[in-house]
Structures are given as C-alpha cells and as structure tokens.
Amino acid sequence: MDLNYSAEDRAFGAQVRAWLDANLPKDLKAKVLNHRRLAKEDFVRWHKIMAAQGWAAPNWPVEWGGTGWTPTQKHIFDEECARAGTPPILPFGVNMVAPVMLRFGNEAQKRHYLPRIYDCSDWWCQGYSEPGSGSDLASLKTRAERRGDKYIVNGQKTWTTLGQHADMIFCLVRTDPEAKKQEGISFLLMDMHAPGITVRPIRTLDEDVEVNEVFFDNVEVPVDNLIGEENKGWTYAKYLLGHERTGIAAVGRSKRELEFLKRVAGEQQVGGASLMQDIRFASKVADLEIELMALEITVLRVVSAESHGKGPGPEASLLKVKGTEIQQRLTELMVEAIGPRALPFHVERFDTPEEGEVIDELAAYYFNYRKTSIYGGSNEIQKNIMTQMILGL
Amino acid sequence: MDFSFSDEQQQLRDAVRRYLSQEYAFDARNKIIHGAGTSPQAWAGLAELGLLGVPVPEEHGGFGANGVDLLVVMEELGRGLVIEPYFATAVLGAALLRFGGGAHAQALLPQVADGSLKLAAALTENQSRHELFNIAATLKGGVLNGAKTVVLHGAEADRLIVAARSGGAQRDTAGITLVVVDSKAAGVRIEGYRTIDGMRAADVSFTNVAAGADAVLGKAGEGYAVLERAAEVAIAALAAEAIGAMSALHEATVEYLKTRKQFGVPIGKFQVLQHRAVEMFMEIEQARSLAMLAAVKVDSADAAERARAVHAAKVRVGRAAKFVGQAAIQMHGGMGMTDELNVGHYFKRLAMIEATLGDTDHHLAQFAALGGAADATGSTDVNSQKADLKAA
Numbered sequence: 001m002d003l004n005y006s007a008e009d010r011a012f013g014a015q016v017r018a019w020l021d022a023n024l025p026k027d028l029k030a031k032v033l034n035h036r037r038l039a040k041e042d043f044v045r046w047h048k049i050m051a052a053q054g055w056a057a058p059n060w061p062v063e064w065g066g067t068g069w070t071p072t073q074k075h076i077f078d079e080e081c082a083r084a085g086t087p088p089i090l091p092f093g094v095n096m097v098a099p100v101m102l103r104f105g106n107e108a109q110k111r112h113y114l115p116r117i118y119d120c121s122d123w124w125c126q127g128y129s130e131p132g133s134g135s136d137l138a139s140l141k142t143r144a145e146r147r148g149d150k151y152i153v154n155g156q157k158t159w160t161t162l163g164q165h166a167d168m169i170f171c172l173v174r175t176d177p178e179a180k181k182q183e184g185i186s187f188l189l190m191d192m193h194a195p196g197i198t199v200r201p202i203r204t205l206d207e208d209v210e211v212n213e214v215f216f217d218n219v220e221v222p223v224d225n226l227i228g229e230e231n232k233g234w235t236y237a238k239y240l241l242g243h244e245r246t247g248i249a250a251v252g253r254s255k256r257e258l259e260f261l262k263r264v265a266g267e268q269q270v271g272g273a274s275l276m277q278d279i280r281f282a283s284k285v286a287d288l289e290i291e292l293m294a295l296e297i298t299v300l301r302v303v304s305a306e307s308h309g310k311g312p313g314p315e316a317s318l319l320k321v322k323g324t325e326i327q328q329r330l331t332e333l334m335v336e337a338i339g340p341r342a343l344p345f346h347v348e349r350f351d352t353p354e355e356g357e358v359i360d361e362l363a364a365y366y367f368n369y370r371k372t373s374i375y376g377g378s379n380e381i382q383k384n385i386m387t388q389m390i391l392g393l
Numbered sequence: 394m395d396f397s398f399s400d401e402q403q404q405l406r407d408a409v410r411r412y413l414s415q416e417y418a419f420d421a422r423n424k425i426i427h428g429a430g431t432s433p434q435a436w437a438g439l440a441e442l443g444l445l446g447v448p449v450p451e452e453h454g455g456f457g458a459n460g461v462d463l464l465v466v467m468e469e470l471g472r473g474l475v476i477e478p479y480f481a482t483a484v485l486g487a488a489l490l491r492f493g494g495g496a497h498a499q500a501l502l503p504q505v506a507d508g509s510l511k512l513a514a515a516l517t518e519n520q521s522r523h524e525l526f527n528i529a530a531t532l533k534g535g536v537l538n539g540a541k542t543v544v545l546h547g548a549e550a551d552r553l554i555v556a557a558r559s560g561g562a563q564r565d566t567a568g569i570t571l572v573v574v575d576s577k578a579a580g581v582r583i584e585g586y587r588t589i590d591g592m593r594a595a596d597v598s599f600t601n602v603a604a605g606a607d608a609v610l611g612k613a614g615e616g617y618a619v620l621e622r623a624a625e626v627a628i629a630a631l632a633a634e635a636i637g638a639m640s641a642l643h644e645a646t647v648e649y650l651k652t653r654k655q656f657g658v659p660i661g662k663f664q665v666l667q668h669r670a671v672e673m674f675m676e677i678e679q680a681r682s683l684a685m686l687a688a689v690k691v692d693s694a695d696a697a698e699r700a701r702a703v704h705a706a707k708v709r710v711g712r713a714a715k716f717v718g719q720a721a722i723q724m725h726g727g728m729g730m731t732d733e734l735n736v737g738h739y740f741k742r743l744a745m746i747e748a749t750l751g752d753t754d755h756h757l758a759q760f761a762a763l764g765g766a767a768d769a770t771g772s773t774d775v776n777s778q779k780a781d782l783k784a785a
Contacts, residue, residue, distance in 0.1 A: 133655075139655070204732060205737030205741065207732060270523070335744070344594060345588055363744065367589070371727075
C-alpha cells in the first residue's frame, strides 16, 4: 500500500499549479473565491483560456482534444483548478453530452459538435427533469414524434441549469409512449434558438436565476439530431452515471472552502479571543476537516482503482452523498461563524467582485447549497442505488 | 397544572390568523418585500387587532405584557411570515422601555401600543457577534459616538434605543448606558438594507450625537441589566415565532408528501420520508414545550429560573429549526429551492432567528455556566408550579 503520489505526478501537479498562477485572470479568481455570481462571459472567458492551452476536455480521447492523462493526473488537475479558484467548466457540454456522443454518436455528429463544445462556441444545457419527473426521471413525458425527416417535440423540461445562456440542449424525450417507460426514451439534441422553444427563469430562494423551465411547442428537430438509436436513450443516460464520476466529490473545492471558513472564523471574536480558539467551534471545524480527509482518501482509492483498470462503479454514489454533505456543512459553519452578520442581504453586491473577502453573501451561499443534496440524483436516491448495487438488499 | 390557552388567547390567535390569511397572504407579503419593505396598512391592521398593545403593560396603555399572550401572537406572526417591524418595536423595543422605566417608558410605551411609534434597538456592533455587552460605542459628556450594525428595522424606526459605553472596558457588563435617540437627530446616519429573511435592518452610525441625561433610559452605567431582561422577553418571543414557522412548514411538508407522486405513488409512502416527517414532528413538539416554558418563566421574579428557561428554549428551538428547515427543503425536492414557494421563506426566517440574540452554541454555553440541579420547570416542588398558562 502506497499512499503517496509518484514523483512524476507531483511534478505534474506543480506544473498545473504554475500554469494556473500565470493564466487564471485575477478578477475571475477573486469572483470565485469571494463567492460572487459568475456572468456568462466569465465562464466563456475561462473555457477559452483552457481550450487554448489544450486542457478544456482532459477526459476526451486524444484525437478529439483530450490530454491523455492518467486517472491520477486528471484527479490532480481537477484538484489544482479547484484550489486555485477557477470558474468551473460547466459539465453539460464537455462531461455529459460529449462522452455520450463519443460512445454512441455518429461521425457527422462528432465532427460537427465536438470542436464547438471544446472551444465553447456552443453553450450546452441539460433537458432531463420535468415537473412530474424528478427522482422518477423515467416517467418523463416530453414527446418527440417522428414525422418524415423530423421529430416534432412538445413538452416541458425544468431545473435546466443556465439554460438562459444556452445554444444547445440535450434532452431525454419520449419516442414510444406504448413501451415500458425506460424503453421508450430517446436522446435528442436541440437547437435552443429553434422556433417553439421558450426559456422561463426560475428564481431560487437566494434570489439568483440559475435554473429554468424550458417549454417545447411543436419544435421541429432534424432526425440527424438523434444520438444513437431511437428508444435507447435511457441506456445512454445510464452510461453517463457510470462515467468519470470522482469529480462529483469536489474535494479540491471543499479544501479551498475549508480554508475560507477558517479565515472567516478566525476573524470573528468570542470570549475576547478568535472564534477558531473557541473549542466548541474549533471542534466542529475539526470534525468536518476529518470527514474531508476521509473523502479525499476514498476518492484516491477510486482513482487508484481506475488507474489499475477497474471501471468506475456504484461507489460514485458514496462520493456524491458525502461530497455534498461536506459542502453543505461548510456553508452551515460559515453562517454560524458570522452570527448576526448573516442577516444583511446586499443583493446588488453579488455581481461585483470586491477587493478582499466579503462575508455578506454567506447566508445566500448556505441557502443555495441546499440544492446539492437534491440535484444529480437526490441523496435519498443515491442511498437507494447503494442499497441495491453494493449491499444487494 | 393546565397547558391550555385561555378563551381570550384562543380568540386572539384566531383573529390574527384570519387577518393574516386574508390581508397578508404570501404573494402580498412578497410584494411588500420587493417594494417599500413594510406596509403601513398592515401596521394599522396589527394595531387594530390590538397586537401592538399586547407586550405593553396596562399602566402604559397596553394589554398586560404577558409572556404567553406574546407567544400566541408571535406564533401566528411566524406562521404568517410577517415582515413588519413588530419584533423591533413591540417586542425588543417595548421590553427595553418597560425594564428601563422612567420618563421614556411613560412617554413612548403608549405610542407603541397605539401604533404611532416605531422603535429599533441599536445593540450589535461589527465585533460583538452574540455578546450584548461587547460595546465600543461611547457615551461621554452627553455625546454619543459609535457604529452599530444589523439594527433590526433601524431605517423604519422613529426612535432608536442605543447601547453605549459610559465606562469600563469594551467587554465589561458594567458601564453600559442605554439612550433613546431620535432617528432624525443630528449626527445619526442610517443605512437601511434588506435582510435575507424578507425583513429590513440598518447600519447606524452616531457622530457627536447629543444624548444628555434626558436621553438616558434607566440608570446610567447600569444598562446591561435592562438589556438582559429585555433580551429574555425577546428570545422567548423569537422561540414562539420559530414554533409558528416550523408548524406551518411541517404541515406544508406532510401535505406535499401526500400529494406529490413519483414512481406511481405519493412519496409519503416511502419509509425514509415518513420517518423524517415524524422526526420533524418530534423536534417541533420538544421545541414547543420549551418555548411554552420560556413564555411562562420570562415573567418570573426569579432570575435564575428565567435564564434557565430562556437559554434552554433558544437551544432547543435552534436545533429543531435547523433540522425542520433543512428537511422541509429536502423533501420538497427542487420545488423547495424556489423563491415562489413559501417553504424556502420559512427556512430562511428560521435560519435568521438562529442568528439573532445568540445562537444555539451561545445559549448552550450560557446554560451550562448556570449549573444548578433544579428540575425542568425551575422549582424542586411540583406543587408550587406556576405553570398555568391562563393569562393573569
């Protein structure tokens, strides 16, 4: 058993860190570290910088722009980016529709879409959930009717993250209403600018607009936009669940947020001393830090197994549950640390980065992060998956 | 021993609930939040219902300042997600006047009771966190200087009750003087803003504000005793508000579990969610018990008894509120994350009650520091219980 990175991997990490130091714009870094709301231009700017470096899609095959890194190197890369405070590369294009396209799409689709995903010419969003289909996604009703060389799509998707910025959407649609529910679903790509598509923002409880409803009213979609075979869409969606999932633990990001928590708490006073010297609060932070340590090693165990050829499995559910619990607990302790200063809600400050750390928005961060145990397959569903797939109960 | 509410208390509850459901429904309330921030109509409505007189002693034109009457009112305001400056004016402000006494109490409490005066307590400073005695603002030679933050409904107030230091070191309980200052006085600068739970607060700075002997509330240098007593009343009220909010949240969650279908059945059929909803119920009932205790004990002459009940209530309510709020959001799925559903609003209010006048950890430490071996109700003799909840 060897828990150390090899010398080569450590050198790789140093190389990534140095590049980030030199190439991550200071204003973007400040926005991310200070929990500001990122604008569309912020995401795009960073994606293009990464694309120019050749690092926008490390997980892809090399011939399409991937880096050829080992699982360990990819993990190190994710961690270094998170720690540095890079804007996230949104998963919908690079990590969701692209892997499905690579595995199940045809050459024409790959040649057209993949370069545009790579260099962020197309902003992608995901059309999965519907008002009546959340955890029970397979019950989805958005209908795609084949008519000649087109599908006519009618229905509604919801919780579509950043759909208001999107050029393209990949959707699970029902192409066979007579079949058993998982067996009548297709994976269809749609142009968000097509006639008949309406995007309606949903305001979340922190008053941000990060998710949307998307309505489809007789939208005409070329048959060429079908990925793979009709009625096999559920298989393709399941493929994604088993694909490249260690990032979901967000260890690097949580380590960065833990440092932020300690800094903010260190600046608060109780009993005439720093809050981090208060044994009750310090113990809570320690508890959380220990859970994060455990998660980091668990992630490394999974990454190491992948390096030795073992495919990703249902332990991704553990990473999701524990990863999100830690993320949420971090925000809880941030709010606790600042006491009554959690109340002020200066909404106008959310879009402007400020010098130094500002704590105004920490309550909004806490409220927003309640979503993490709900999205991506709720933590209850993840526990159901582990119950079946790991315990066989 | 009788835990029932009196007929008057039940009527009061019904009247408030009816008024709020008709005149202060969720959408109307949200319009106020994104508009002026408070509603003069609603304030007049609350005054007409007599709510502003509830926490004011009879001799000052009110209905009697009984902790249980206030619990009834606050529960309904919590359930109704009311964002008007009732707490700032009629609870914390009025309690400070009541315990400070003297000319200010005589002059101002009747105006609180009839709805013509709004108050705000300027207590918290940037460094103070939950320590009410942690004060850097100074009162020297009748001149007030300093900066207060998160002054609840500070920009809506006619008068500010300010805690300043006339002597002692920054964290001393001795040397604190309370002064009543006109919000429009020279040298007072008020910067109002929204709070994340739908209300308003303000940063208030005082630059050479005149605050002579006439301005002093209670005894110079002995303001902390008044602060403590008023805080007890206010904490008991917040505990009650939280109970109202949690009750409404739990009802909404159980209703959602019955109506939301996935996998062909109402999600309330899944045992994991059933147990969680039951846990919410148990948490609320335990918290309700200690909120009731605090409501009764807050009027006791026994300081140790009051302190014990109030600290315990804030702790128990704090724990329950975190669990109930988080579980309600989780069980509502994506809908719980929306601004348009009331679930998120209850959750946010509960989280900010936790941050007000001391969080769970703060009160836990205070409770532990009390020591003592008295039983739950503070007396070792069950026959001498004053736990009757009927109004005096």
